[in-house]
Amino acid sequence: MPQTHSESARTEDLIALMPKVELHMHVEGSLEPEQMFALAEKNGLRLPWPDVDALKAAYHFKDLAEFVDLFIQGTQVVKSAEDLYAITMAYLQKCHRDNIRHTEVHCDIRTYVDYGFPAEMVLDGIGGAFADARRNFGITGGMLPCFIRHLGVEKAEEDLRLLAPYRDRILAVGLAAVEVGYPPALFKDVFARARDMGIRAIAHAGEEGDPDYIRQAVEDIQVQRIDHGIRCLEDPVLTAILRERRIPLTVCPFSNVALGVFPRLEDHCLPEMLSAGLNVSIHSDDPAFFGGYLVDNMRGVVEHCGLDIHDLVGMQYNAIASSFADDTRKAALRAELDAFVAEHGLAVNRHSA
Numbered sequence: 001m002p003q004t005h006s007e008s009a010r011t012e013d014l015i016a017l018m019p020k021v022e023l024h025m026h027v028e029g030s031l032e033p034e035q036m037f038a039l040a041e042k043n044g045l046r047l048p049w050p051d052v053d054a055l056k057a058a059y060h061f062k063d064l065a066e067f068v069d070l071f072i073q074g075t076q077v078v079k080s081a082e083d084l085y086a087i088t089m090a091y092l093q094k095c096h097r098d099n100i101r102h103t104e105v106h107c108d109i110r111t112y113v114d115y116g117f118p119a120e121m122v123l124d125g126i127g128g129a130f131a132d133a134r135r136n137f138g139i140t141g142g143m144l145p146c147f148i149r150h151l152g153v154e155k156a157e158e159d160l161r162l163l164a165p166y167r168d169r170i171l172a173v174g175l176a177a178v179e180v181g182y183p184p185a186l187f188k189d190v191f192a193r194a195r196d197m198g199i200r201a202i203a204h205a206g207e208e209g210d211p212d213y214i215r216q217a218v219e220d221i222q223v224q225r226i227d228h229g230i231r232c233l234e235d236p237v238l239t240a241i242l243r244e245r246r247i248p249l250t251v252c253p254f255s256n257v258a259l260g261v262f263p264r265l266e267d268h269c270l271p272e273m274l275s276a277g278l279n280v281s282i283h284s285d286d287p288a289f290f291g292g293y294l295v296d297n298m299r300g301v302v303e304h305c306g307l308d309i310h311d312l313v314g315m316q317y318n319a320i321a322s323s324f325a326d327d328t329r330k331a332a333l334r335a336e337l338d339a340f341v342a343e344h345g346l347a348v349n350r351h352s353a
């Protein structure tokens, strides 16, 4: 049943107040057009768009590949650890505003290494912002450097060699960028080496790629989380495996619509994923490009997908359990969410219990 005006206002307030966890957000995907232009000016760089409005007008993507092109153009404004600190801190300040208590962010070192910068620049810049956010806002989290799959296996091997000395500073390695044509199995050996070093694995799979990409991510590279995974529903056997093993799927509704995976939010498969008992949670992916941050995605699925605050709370418990926070921090995050649920008299739809 559609919500009344006062119910929807209350839900909006509760979404803002709810202590939240985000697990799928790319650092440069939070680079707002205004900040992109400010960094370009600071670094004496001319962007291919005359102004912020022209850049925003370019945010219409046919597919993932077209978006990745524009995303990588945006990275050219970064010239130092200080710049990456500024981008990450702008996002973490929004987390503080929106009561996101723990966030794990995707990043890549390859783009900057190819520009001639050291990998350490990325880890210092983003890591510095996290250290300050922890101190100033009590926000925890960390970095998930991703291999850029369309650049091939050799670059991924080199990335892992570059990351190895810093493995204590990262939460996992991932697999991102243009999916179709670059299935996870290609990267089996590099992820095996990462595992030998004690580094966890995650991977984008089944956003545009077919269900076999998800199966390969689970079986060949033994991921602890799947980014997206929405196409699993096309394969009931795979869906059952994901449900039984409680493999987390980090779903990004606005991203899927912006990249044409679904024509409208109303068509998104999130309700079906919940009904199938999957371990799903909601995230923003590239919020500056796709029309909204985590709270906006949550409001969107309430308004357009027939979900309610109780569903969102259930998915927040999933996100906490699926995070790479240590057990003490997970218990603290759960206690904050328990207190919020009790204070507001909410039920919890634990779809994937």
Ligand SMILES: [Zn+2]
Pocket (backbone or CB within 6 Å): 024, 026, 106, 176, 204, 227, 285
């Ligand atoms: Zn992503």
